Amino acid sequence: xxxxxxxxxxxxxxxxxxxxxxxxxxxxxxxxxxxxxxxxxxxxxxxxxxxxxxxxxxxxxxxxxxxxxxxxxxxxxxxxxxxxxxxxxxxxxxxxxxxxxxxxxxxxxxxxxxxxxxxxxxxxxxxxxxxxxxxxxxxxxxxxxxxxxxxxxxxxxxxxxxxxxxxxxxxxxxxxxxxxxxxxxxxxxxxxxxxxxxxxxxxxxxxxxxxxxxxxxxxxxxxxxxxxxxxxxxxxxxxxxxxxxxxxxxxxxxxxxxxxxxxxxxxxxxxxxxxxxxxxxxxxxxxxxxxxxxxxxxxxxxxxxxxxxxxxxxxxxxxxxxxxxxxxxxxxxxxxxxxxxxxxxxxxxxxxxxxxxxxxxxxxxxxxxxxxxxxxxxxxxxxxxxxxxxxxxxxxxxxxxxxxxxxxxxxxxxxxxxxxxxxxxxxxxxxxxxxxxxxxxxxxxxxxxxxxxxxxxxxxxxxxxxxxxxxxxxxxxxxxxxxxxxxxxxxxxxxxxxxxxxxxxxxxxxxxxxxxxxxxxxxxxxxxxxxxxxxxxxxxxxxxxxxxxxxxxxxxxxxxxxxxxxxxxxxxxxxxxxxxxxxxxxxxxxxxxxxxxxxxxxxxxxxxxxxxxxxxxxxxxxxxxxxxxxxxxxxxxxxxxxxxxxxxxxxxxxxxxxxxxxxxxxxxxxxxxxxxxxxxxx
Ligand SMILES: O=c1ccn([C@@H]2O[C@H](COP(=O)(O)OP(=O)(O)O[C@H]3O[C@H](CO)[C@@H](O)[C@H](O)[C@H]3O)[C@@H](O)[C@H]2O)c(=O)[nH]1
Ligand SMILES: [Mn+2]
Numbered sequence: 274x275x276x277x278x279x280x281x282x283x284x285x286x287x288x289x290x291x292x293x294x295x296x297x298x299x300x301x302x303x304x305x306x307x308x309x310x311x312x313x314x315x316x317x318x319x320x321x322x323x324x325x326x327x328x329x330x331x332x333x334x335x336x337x338x339x340x341x342x343x344x345x346x347x348x349x350x351x352x353x354x355x356x357x358x359x360x361x362x363x364x365x366x367x368x369x370x371x372x373x374x375x376x377x378x379x380x381x382x383x384x385x386x387x388x389x390x391x392x393x394x395x396x397x398x399x400x401x402x403x404x405x406x407x408x409x410x411x412x413x414x415x416x417x418x419x420x421x422x423x424x425x426x427x428x429x430x431x432x433x434x435x436x437x438x439x440x441x442x443x444x445x446x447x448x449x450x451x452x453x454x455x456x457x458x459x460x461x462x463x464x465x466x467x468x469x470x471x472x473x474x475x476x477x478x479x480x481x482x483x484x485x486x487x488x489x490x491x492x493x494x495x496x497x498x499x500x501x502x503x504x505x506x507x508x509x510x511x512x513x514x515x516x517x518x519x520x521x522x523x524x525x526x527x528x529x530x531x532x533x534x535x536x537x538x539x540x541x542x543x544x545x546x547x548x549x550x551x552x553x554x555x556x557x558x559x560x561x562x563x564x565x566x567x568x569x570x571x572x573x574x575x576x577x578x579x580x581x582x583x584x585x586x587x588x589x590x591x592x593x594x595x596x597x598x599x600x601x602x603x604x605x606x607x608x609x610x611x612x613x614x615x616x617x618x619x620x621x622x623x624x625x626x627x628x629x630x631x632x633x634x635x636x637x638x639x640x641x642x643x644x645x646x647x648x649x650x651x652x653x654x655x656x657x658x659x660x661x662x663x664x665x666x667x668x669x670x671x672x673x674x675x676x677x678x679x680x681x682x683x684x685x686x687x688x689x690x691x692x693x694x695x696x697x698x699x700x701x702x703x704x705x706x707x708x709x710x711x712x713x714x715x716x717x718x719x720x721x722x723x724x725x726x727x728x729x730x731x732x733x734x735x736x737x738x739x740x741x742x743x744x745x746x747x748x749x750x751x752x753x754x755x756x757x758x759x760x761x762x763x764x765x766x767x768x769x770x771x772x773x774x775x776x777x778x779x780x781x782x783x784x785x786x787x788x789x790x791x792x793x794x795x796x797x798x799x800x801x802x803x804x805x806x807x808x809x810x811x812x813x814x815x816x817x818x819x820x821x822x823x824x825x826x827x828x829x830x831x832x833x834x835x836x837x838x839x840x841x842x843x844x845x846x847x848x849x850x851x852x853x854x855x856x857x858x859x860x861x862x863x864x865x866x867x868x869x870x871x872x873x874x875x876x877x878x879x880x881x882x883x884x885x886x887x888x889x890x891x892x893x894x895x896x897x898x899x900x901x902x903x904x905x906x907x908x909x910x911x912x913x914x915x916x917x918x919x920x921x922x923x924x925x926x927x928x929x930x931x932x933x934x935x936x937x938x939x940x941x942x943x944x945x946x947x948x949x950x951x952x953x954x955x
Pocket of ligand 2: 570572846
């Protein structure tokens with residue numbers, strides 16, 4: 274009998290166009306370099322060298338991006354054929370981990386919504402376990418989940434009965450759905466829970482008797498069970514729901530719901546999210562040990578209850594690659610404004626590039642929305658033995674309660690902060706340490722061991738999250754990624770030196786593209802200042818110019834500032850919703866507001882471009898020379914158009930998101946200083 278195929282993989286016809294385009298453009302770029310080199314040899318100058326350097330970096334970033342366009346593929350899944358391959362009773366267990374770290378940046382009610390949407394997956398509940406990893410060790414979060422566990426008894430059967438699609442209650446009730454007899458009652462219940470959780474967060478206090486009663490914890494005198502002199506925080510696990518015992522209101526088993534806060538100690542480095550995930554890999558292994566493990570950020574709720582079934586299509590496909598390590602769903606966002614002010618959708622990266630990575634069997638891990646084969650974290654494909662999910666045990670062998678003493682003791686031990694000492698965790702096992710982009714780096718390391726991955730992009734988005742709404746948050750997030758990319762470049766596992774040896778070179782080039790991105794600062798700074806400063810001095814830089822001493826050091830200093838090499842921290846991105854901020858964001862306004870040094874650089878560039886553009890026009894009117902100065906006028910004009918929101922924020926706006934006056938004053942001062950220094954350099 275021919276086994277039914279659960280997936281298809283079709284190479285995109287656009288690949289031919291992409292390849293021709295890359296070839297033609299490469300010829301063009303070679304011609305440009307020929308010209309640069311000739312100029313440099315005949316009239317060597319710092320200006321010409323700077324332009325050459327800028328173009329080399331741009332060409333490198335461009336060329337490596339093309340690697341992702343060589344072989345885009347599209348996949349389809351056929352969940353309706355799943356029953357032909359496996360009966361529902363034979364589905365593998367699924368452990369879901371949701372990470373949260375800070376109740377004030379990541380409001381617990383939002384985390385609760387994410388978790389409820391995942392608990393309500395269309396998946397046999399007795400095979401589903403949801404773990405909440407609370408890196409903040411906050412009682413506020415724990416309290417929120419005790420409430421969520423009660424509400425789940427009503428919410429899950431309701432979703433199943435009416436086949437609801439929006440299984441995050443906040444989203445569902447936000448759409449004013451009162452279609453069914455129970456809707457109103459459940460909404461009232463949800464609002465009650467929300468109010469209770471928000472009140473506790475507002476007051477920053479929990480009623481300790483209530484936590485003690487429900488979870489059976491011993492609390493210390495100061496009411497902090499896991500905080501000793503603020504230095505050591507003991508690990509805490511609490512089984513809030515156990516599938517074998519806890520039933521919903523119609524008597525159907527609920528999924529397991531387990532709250533975990535790992536032990537932290539100031540003297541032991543905790544490795545941020547990667548450290549939290551490694552703890553969760555071990556804790557879940559000691560409790561439920563499901564062969565599939567989903568990693569989810571706390572703000573990315575499930576938007577499609579069938580997602581685990583799409584995943585099974587990949588893992589259980591009769592012609593599945595035995596080395597398949599993970600299935601990645603794209604990160605999509607629900608709160609992006611119409612013009613996507615900050616490019617928060619990351620469409621080229623999340624979509625176009627992903628099809629290309631999938632084409633070489635190496636989709637990257639995006640930090641959230643990745644379903645992993647648990648074994649992939651434990652070793653190489655050859656060292657971990659048979660990795661056929663359908664043959665893996667579906668749940669723990671012993672039918673013991675996950676609350677039993679020995680299981681709890683084991684879970685406790687593996688969450689201790691010293692557990693990883695002298696082990697391979699973080700080096701050869703689990704999430705690899707040493708960078709702030711544990712997601713991309715770990716995916717890269719797995720793929721260099723021979724593990725593969727696929728990209729799954731269903732029509733109805735699998736997950737929806739929120740993207741930062743203020744420019745300073747966006748810049749901080751990018752800064753963290755840039756630091757991560759640099760850490761990867763300067764490590765032993767550089768995509769070029771290491772990647773080329775251990776994986777498909779095209780895939781290595783795609784990783785190199787991301788890691789090279791911080792160097793973008795070099796051409797950006799050069800093109801944001803050099804032609805403009807030359808124009809201000811009515812100097813044409815194509816091709817005759819004299820020495821220009823300051824540009825390069827300035828670019829390097831700026832680059833260091835852009836990547837913020839001094840702050841190697843995983844600063845959690847804020848997910849708090851501020852109504853006024855949201856209104857400004859929806860109106861398409863950039864959000865400055867705070868006095869961030871990150872705004873200074875772009876403000877200086879905006880002012881220099883404006884000066885240069887105005888001055889350039891005056892020069893052309895007075896002396897002609899339009900053809901000679903056209904390119905520079907064009908670059909400065911382009912800078913002015915792009916800086917429009919900055920001028921607006923400096924002079925025209927009066928709302929809270931306007932540019933702080935101090936930044937404007939400093940920027941004008943520095944811009945004037947630059948212009949005068951450079952007038953003597955020309
Ligand atoms: O010490 C930490 C820090 C963060 N987190 C959690 O990690 C997740 C992602 O953090 P967030 O600040 O929202 O990151 P993003 O700015 O969204 O960053 C992206 O980039 C990160 C790597 O830099 C990835 O981990 C994320 O999945 C990806 O969405 C959140 O659920 C946090 O609670 C922890 O558990 N422990
Ligand atoms: Mn996030």
